[in-house]
Amino acid sequence: MITSTIAATAYDRARDAVAPAQGLPQGVTAAASDFAKVMEQVDxxxxxxxxxxxxxxxxxxxxxQAEIALETVVAIRDKVVEAYQEILRMPV
Structure with a gap:
Protein backbone atom coordinates (compact mmCIF):
# COMPACT_ATOMS: atom_id res chain seq x y z
CA MET A 1 0.00 0.00 0.00
CA ILE A 2 1.28 3.46 -0.90
CA THR A 3 1.34 5.89 1.99
CA SER A 4 1.86 9.62 1.88
CA THR A 5 5.36 9.17 3.34
CA ILE A 6 6.37 6.74 0.59
CA ALA A 7 4.93 9.06 -2.06
CA ALA A 8 6.74 12.09 -0.63
CA THR A 9 10.03 10.18 -0.48
CA ALA A 10 9.67 9.01 -4.08
CA TYR A 11 8.85 12.54 -5.17
CA ASP A 12 11.89 13.92 -3.35
CA ARG A 13 14.17 11.40 -5.07
CA ALA A 14 12.68 12.20 -8.49
CA ARG A 15 13.39 15.92 -8.11
CA ASP A 16 17.15 15.29 -8.41
CA ALA A 17 16.61 13.41 -11.67
CA VAL A 18 14.99 16.41 -13.35
CA ALA A 19 17.49 19.00 -12.13
CA PRO A 20 19.28 20.94 -14.90
CA ALA A 21 22.41 19.17 -16.13
CA GLN A 22 25.87 20.71 -15.91
CA GLY A 23 27.96 21.54 -18.99
CA LEU A 24 25.11 22.72 -21.21
CA PRO A 25 25.17 26.04 -23.10
CA GLN A 26 24.33 29.07 -20.96
CA GLY A 27 20.92 29.69 -22.57
CA VAL A 28 19.80 26.11 -22.10
CA THR A 29 20.95 26.06 -18.49
CA ALA A 30 19.15 29.33 -17.76
CA ALA A 31 15.94 28.09 -19.37
CA ALA A 32 16.11 24.83 -17.44
CA SER A 33 16.71 26.70 -14.20
CA ASP A 34 13.74 29.00 -14.88
CA PHE A 35 11.55 25.98 -15.58
CA ALA A 36 12.70 24.34 -12.35
CA LYS A 37 11.88 27.54 -10.42
CA VAL A 38 8.36 27.62 -11.87
CA MET A 39 7.81 24.00 -10.88
CA GLU A 40 9.21 24.69 -7.40
CA GLN A 41 6.77 27.59 -6.99
CA VAL A 42 3.91 25.22 -7.82
CA ASP A 43 5.17 22.80 -5.17
CA GLN A 65 1.99 29.30 -15.05
CA ALA A 66 3.34 25.77 -14.69
CA GLU A 67 1.02 24.50 -17.40
CA ILE A 68 2.24 27.17 -19.83
CA ALA A 69 5.87 26.42 -18.93
CA LEU A 70 5.36 22.68 -19.40
CA GLU A 71 3.66 23.16 -22.77
CA THR A 72 6.59 25.33 -23.88
CA VAL A 73 9.15 22.76 -22.77
CA VAL A 74 7.26 19.97 -24.53
CA ALA A 75 7.08 22.02 -27.75
CA ILE A 76 10.83 22.69 -27.62
CA ARG A 77 11.54 19.01 -26.94
CA ASP A 78 9.40 18.00 -29.91
CA LYS A 79 11.31 20.38 -32.20
CA VAL A 80 14.67 19.09 -30.97
CA VAL A 81 13.60 15.48 -31.57
CA GLU A 82 12.27 16.41 -35.01
CA ALA A 83 15.57 18.11 -35.92
CA TYR A 84 17.55 15.11 -34.66
CA GLN A 85 15.45 12.74 -36.75
CA GLU A 86 15.94 14.98 -39.79
CA ILE A 87 19.71 14.85 -39.27
CA LEU A 88 19.57 11.06 -39.08
CA ARG A 89 17.75 10.96 -42.44
CA MET A 90 20.50 12.95 -44.19
CA PRO A 91 22.62 10.95 -46.62
CA VAL A 92 26.26 10.66 -45.65
Missing amino acids: VAASGAMTGKSDTHELVQSIA
Missing part, protein backbone atom coordinates in the same frame (compact mmCIF):
# COMPACT_ATOMS: atom_id res chain seq x y z
CA VAL A 44 5.31 25.58 -2.58
CA ALA A 45 1.85 26.85 -3.50
CA ALA A 46 0.37 23.35 -3.43
CA SER A 47 1.92 22.59 -0.07
CA GLY A 48 0.70 25.91 1.28
CA ALA A 49 -2.82 25.29 0.00
CA MET A 50 -2.91 21.82 1.56
CA THR A 51 -1.79 23.15 4.93
CA GLY A 52 -3.97 26.27 4.74
CA LYS A 53 -1.01 28.65 4.72
CA SER A 54 -1.63 30.13 1.26
CA ASP A 55 -4.53 31.34 -0.81
CA THR A 56 -6.30 29.11 -3.32
CA HIS A 57 -6.04 31.89 -5.91
CA GLU A 58 -2.25 31.75 -5.63
CA LEU A 59 -2.36 28.00 -6.21
CA VAL A 60 -4.52 28.32 -9.32
CA GLN A 61 -2.28 31.04 -10.70
CA SER A 62 0.90 29.03 -10.13
CA ILE A 63 -0.67 25.94 -11.72
CA ALA A 64 -1.59 28.00 -14.80
